[in-house]
Amino acid sequence: MIEESNTYYFKQAGKVMDHYYANKGQLDALIGTRKYINDHFDKELNLDLLSDARFTSKFHLLRLFKKYYGQTPKQYIISKRIELAKEFLKNGKSITETCFEVGFDSPSSFSTLFKCRVGLTPTEFQKRATFTKFDKFSF
Known part of the structure; x- marks a missing residue:
């Protein structure tokens, strides 16, 4: 019985993989793009640069990124920057210093x-x- 359920599970997993991740080259390009963003999100990034880095059409990259990650590359970059900014602000860095360190162009934006x-x-x-940090130490 266990062998049957494993076989069924692997067949179903195979169907999902074939349906959603059919093109390994596309998936590799997408994973590479996300890794590039993660490694360079504090720098100036745009769709042209990202598509050139992975040798793909920027419109194709945009569609694939949205399909697999649920957001555009720009939205993903902003999310990464905001998450790091929250850590910097929690640790006492100034707003201006945080702004430029995470890759934003101006404190107002x-x-x-x-x-x-x-x-x-x-x-x-x-x-x-x-x-909140100091409140944790209250008695």
């Missing part, structure tokens, strides 16, 4: 995107993070 994604301005986030 950073603050706008941060508030849109997190629901708080960087200043509010930093105050709450500091308060």
